[in-house]
Amino acid sequence: MDVIDRIKRGRLFFDGAMGTMLQSAGLEAGGLPEVYNIEHPDIVLDIHKKYVEAGADVITTNTFQANALKLKGCGYSPGELISAGVRLAKESGAEYTALDIGPLGQLMAPMGTLSFDEAYELFKEQLIAGEKAGADLVLFETMSDLLEVKAAVLAARENTKLPVFVTMTFQEDGRTFVGCDPVSAAVTLSGLRVDALGVNCSLGPKQLMPVIDKLIKYSRVPVMVQPNAGLPSIRNGETTYDITPDEFAGFMTEIAEKGAAVLGGCCGTTPEFIKKTKAAARNIPFIKPKREPVTAVCSGTETVIFDCGVTIIGERINPTGKKKLKERLRAKDFGYLVGEALSQKEAGADVLDVNCGLPEIDEAAALTRAAREIQAAVNLPLQLDSSDSAAIESAVRAYNGKPIINSVNGKAESMDAIFPIAAKYGAVVVGLCLDENGIPETAEGRLKIAKRIISRAAEFGIPKEDIIIDCLVLTASAQQELVIETIKAIRMVKELGVKTVLGVSNVSFGLPARPVLNSVFLAAGFGAGLDSAIVNPMSPEIMRTFRAFKVLNNQDRDAADYIANYAGYTSENPAAAAAAAPHGGSGSGDLKSVIIDGRRELARELTIGLLKENDPITIINEYFIPALDVVGDRYEKGEVFLPQLIQSAEAVKSGFNVLKENSSSEGAGKGKIILATVRGDIHDIGKNIVKMLLENYGYEVLDLGKDVPAEEIVGAALENDIKLVGLSALMTTTVKSMKDTITALKAAGCRAKVVVGGAVLNEEYADFVGADYYGKDAGMTVKIANEVFGHLN
């Protein structure tokens, strides 16, 4: 019987700690346990046999870190150690052999430097070797990062037929090392349709109870639990754990009663623990836990559950009708999108819609990159929005967590394109109530399409709770009599047991005071049972309606959020109040000293004033730059220090933002400069300070970010005909990447000058790497830029 059938019928018992056993057999700290598969096979086999004798149904191979990264320099390949490991596990007489795979040992981007594709390839190599050697399933264990798990699960699904079990490791505060919580783990891994999911290591069974409860509540697949033998303590230099096999078995019985289907042990659980556990838990009736279907979406660290009340989906990251966003998307300025994401989060959005649809750009690449960059800064779940299924698939694949796909509709071709993606990656899908014949006028017509979408989804194995129906809004100024059909449709669709969403802004098109109509319509929608709305969270009216409803709905307990936001509320129009506030000085010549003092709000106001009578170039040349020169000079003399320099730079930046808001030109056209932290290095605060100062002086900076490969820098330099490239590195170990990058630039025939900077650099290193200039600080780099571009210093 294969293991998947087996866990449907009864509880499955895994083995215990391999590491603990090997250490007591003489493995040194930091040594590679996997090498024992070849050098001391008898020891490994003996451990496996002891667990078989203790009653383990599944033996886990001794291959936890047998990946190409960890094995570098050990003399063995993953394939060699894995086939030896699987062979030993099978030889032990185990009923099933689980190929054991742990984390790769490096963090994935954006936290670390390992890419999704690199991670995928590393897992793939292990998986293929394990299946070939005869493993019956794979266990990914001790995982922390959901994105790494996703790469692992996809590598397993796309390259082998192995059933996939996953356990993650949560700390005392209920989160993994990278911040993942059990709900997000259960929601995402259930979506990816793993065969079992759960928790292992770090804590004893007692401390893991709250985590286990959440996993059982939110998992749609069998739950697996492998705790440590209690909490560790050091006695006479040896690590020991604080509970006995009998106590462990007692807790495991309790865990079995909660509904866990797969039990085993981790650090410190010797065969005795497994034996006692099996003896105690085998007679607990095997009952699948009853699960409430919930609609949940998440990022790598936060989950939004639609069943808990109304949800606001921020609509601002969509280029339709937004000139500035279009321009920034074309310029690949993803930092701008991140800024939009952050401000919507701050305004109270729960989920963010991301759309990068512009005819002249590669939408798949843009949407994927946008999702990745936004996820690096904002922990809200995302709604990936495109009419191009290739863009959807690319972005959903790279997404960390369980996203929403926006959208599918009642047309057969739309459903056939999108549902396979939603099913494979486990996404929630927005279904629009329209088809070949457009939007039905009546609520009944829209209900019919909703039913069609739900039943077609079911054919792909997508449950109702992963569908959110959009009943669609018509414009009151054009089809006034049909507006109320939407509200009727929401009521009817809710009867089907699915969640609903609505983009409300269309209703007010062509009418004055749009926020008033939008928010009243939103309230009517909520009243009819609407679960979520795609709206502009920067609109005070919308957010007031939303927060008010959350109070009336008993969702905002004790009105805490409402009070926090509106405690100082007066009925006066806030916009008018702001406009009436004194402006400090219109056109006052004091901007220079305000910048020198680093007062950014005042700098903004004064720039607004000056702009009435001056053009942007004058303001830059007669106020910004002279002020910065003064501060730079004082900094050089040691009269002011870095914090003050940055304060002044921030003041200029806020002034610059005023100029940008009021003119279409970017910067002062002084020249375009590339900045990047080189491959292998992830420090970028210094580079970003340089960037700010260069922008302050009117240069346009193409910021390629950190850990940037040489090819990308060369490509960008050639494509943009760049005259100056700035490279940053902080560590001696990454200075070599700097040299490689400069060599590559020259080999490609790029004639750009190169300036280098960073903590370890000096003149000597700058010569060594072949740079034209050494920028010892941000001020110096500005002077170098002025020289390269022929501007007077």
Next chain:
Amino acid sequence: MNGNTEIKLDKSEVLRYMGHKGRNASPSIESVVEECMEEIVKISRYRYVYKIFDVKIGFYKGESCIELEGANVRLTGNDIYEHLRGCKKCALMAATLGIEVDSAIRVAQSSDMLKALALDACAADMIEKVCDIAESEIRLKAEAENCGINFRFSPGYGDLPMSAQKSVLGALDAGRKIGLTLTDTSLMIPGKSVTAIVGFTREYKRPKPKSGCEICSMRDRCKLRKAGTTCGRN
């Protein structure tokens, strides 16, 4: 190993890490710093791990080096040799503030560079304080064996190469125990992390530490040193 002790940051230290010299910063800078001190303490999930080993002398590529009994660790160079001279035992330690701090610093950079600089400086102060906690536990272990301890010596100091990080983290099982990982280029992630080697000395009393500058590879170009101060690592 998960930190529970409440840590108090030192404002003057934070300002120094930010590059501020002299006595008082402006009130506006001070208030940013105070806000950031609170935030870093709140968001960091600090953790540390250490382990005590017997020190022995081994040979590697024809040169003598330091080896640790029962661990797959080889420490090369004169400076670590000097650091552990006469020590029968030493502790390896690793500490981190967790990935949330990296993330907060990154996010701040997109909106407010002064805040980013302040957060970064607060984190630098905080990780030193976490190391102090680990070190005080190590000192108790040393005292129980009638030993004192010397100071925290990290890979990258003097001629101990950064590449020693891999074996130090391996011997501590730091990936699994505290979530501390290494890139191909030997950078630790989370970024605000420290590893160190602390020797058990025969003197029960703590010896006066040698100035960190004397053994620092940055000594010839260190801006702090030129200005007559130190980065605090000693």
